[in-house]
Amino acid sequence: MTLKSSTTPDNARLKAWPYWITIGFVPLVILAVLYGSWTILLIPAFGWVLMPLLDTVLGKDLRNPDPETPESELFWFRLLTCIWFPIQFLLVYGTLYYLSHIGQHSTQQTLGIMFGIGVTTGTMGIVYAHELMHKPNRLERNLGDLLLALVLYGRFRTEHLLVHHPHVGTPRDTVTARYNEGFHRAFARTLATGFGSAWRAEKAMLARRGRSPFHLSNPIWKYLAWQSAFLGLAYAVAGWLGVGLFVFQAFVAIWQLELTNYVEHYGLTRQHLGDGKYEPVKPHHSWDSAHRVSGLLLINLQRHADHHVHPMRRFPLLQVYEEAEVPMLPTGYPPMTAMAMIPPLWRRVFKPRVRAWRKQFYPDITDWGPYKTMSHPSPKGAG
Numbered sequence: 001m002t003l004k005s006s007t008t009p010d011n012a013r014l015k016a017w018p019y020w021i022t023i024g025f026v027p028l029v030i031l032a033v034l035y036g037s038w039t040i041l042l043i044p045a046f047g048w049v050l051m052p053l054l055d056t057v058l059g060k061d062l063r064n065p066d067p068e069t070p071e072s073e074l075f076w077f078r079l080l081t082c083i084w085f086p087i088q089f090l091l092v093y094g095t096l097y098y099l100s101h102i103g104q105h106s107t108q109q110t111l112g113i114m115f116g117i118g119v120t121t122g123t124m125g126i127v128y129a130h131e132l133m134h135k136p137n138r139l140e141r142n143l144g145d146l147l148l149a150l151v152l153y154g155r156f157r158t159e160h161l162l163v164h165h166p167h168v169g170t171p172r173d174t175v176t177a178r179y180n181e182g183f184h185r186a187f188a189r190t191l192a193t194g195f196g197s198a199w200r201a202e203k204a205m206l207a208r209r210g211r212s213p214f215h216l217s218n219p220i221w222k223y224l225a226w227q228s229a230f231l232g233l234a235y236a237v238a239g240w241l242g243v244g245l246f247v248f249q250a251f252v253a254i255w256q257l258e259l260t261n262y263v264e265h266y267g268l269t270r271q272h273l274g275d276g277k278y279e280p281v282k283p284h285h286s287w288d289s290a291h292r293v294s295g296l297l298l299i300n301l302q303r304h305a306d307h308h309v310h311p312m313r314r315f316p317l318l319q320v321y322e323e324a325e326v327p328m329l330p331t332g333y334p335p336m337t338a339m340a341m342i343p344p345l346w347r348r349v350f351k352p353r354v355r356a357w358r359k360q361f362y363p364d365i366t367d368w369g370p371y372k373t374m375s376h377p378s379p380k381g382a383g
Contacts, residue, residue, distance in 0.1 A: 118252025154223025
């Protein structure tokens with residue numbers, strides 16, 4: 001694969017401060033909680049309207065940093081991801097306390113505020129958790145687990161690391177959206193099968209160590225314990241109202257995550273080599289985007305092809321590939337996830353793109369039927 005490359009020292013120099021644009025959600029949430037009314041709309045408008053508009057004006061960032069940049073030069077990038085848990089914790093529980101003890105908002109405004117919280121915990125919290133869970137450092141992984149527990153989706157770490165990354169583009173992966181599968185159907189399927197999929201993956205992992213899936217080393221017990229603790233804290237802060245609002249924001253956050261998952265791999269499948277074997281994961285198995293501002297907001301999650309090739313690589317070092325070598329999204333993620341909510345429109349735009357992708361990368365495959373329905377056997381040893 002050929003990478004776009006930097007040609008000047010300025011292009012290669014890493015700058016952390018633009019990524020701190022993500023903190024912009026914090027004052028918007030505080031404003032909405034204190035004043036309600038039209039200020040609630042500023043939260044989704046920031047991520048869903050302003051960022052795409054700035055993408056349109058500022059275009060793409062095709063520069064690549066040096067992937068061998070030492071950890072010592074990434075302090076401010078790492079700090080951004082590590083401080084988000086305490087920020088999100090205070091936003092969630094501070095909001096629950098204010099709404100239940102101080103604020104005089106209507107039911108509609110209260111739900112609107114928690115929807116905005118969910119947009120924040122989904123757009124930022126889960127994206128940061130995704131970055132943290134890929135790192136070997138125990139502190140970072142634990143922070144990622146805590147962020148996922150705040151949206152009741154702890155099993156996502158197991159599902160993502162043990163299922164999605166090794167088995168993306170195969171029938172074993174629950175979040176690879178099938179060709180012609182609308183988002184709403186994919187969302188329901190993922191919610192229904194995700195926990196069982198994560199359990200099977202951990203069961204297979206523990207079996208290789210001679211342990212039962214009910215052994216305390218199974219991280220799913222930790223996920224459930226943290227989630228129970230956060231639900232209990234919501235009750236302590238705001239009673240059953242707090243529990244209901246906490247669950248609502250978690251659902252909104254999960255919806256945001258699964259919208260992103262849907263966009264990232266829709267219709268892209270790995271070639272089945274027979275006998276439950278598949279080709280290795282390659283950059284062209286992910287939809288990519290190099291749009292500048294949404295890339296900053298989502299800490300380079302949109303450079304998804306390189307992430308799947310180098311999953312341990314920190315977000316500021318992710319690379320951009322030549323457009324001829326990976327499938328590219330027409331915009332950044334926010335407009336794409338909005339389009340995914342309208343399946344007929346999505347299919348009209350993306351079915352031709354998937355067919356073009358097949359002709360480009362797999363001209364020798366003549367029968368795409370099993371790939372469309374994901375009816376090939378699951379990878380051997382997938383659990």
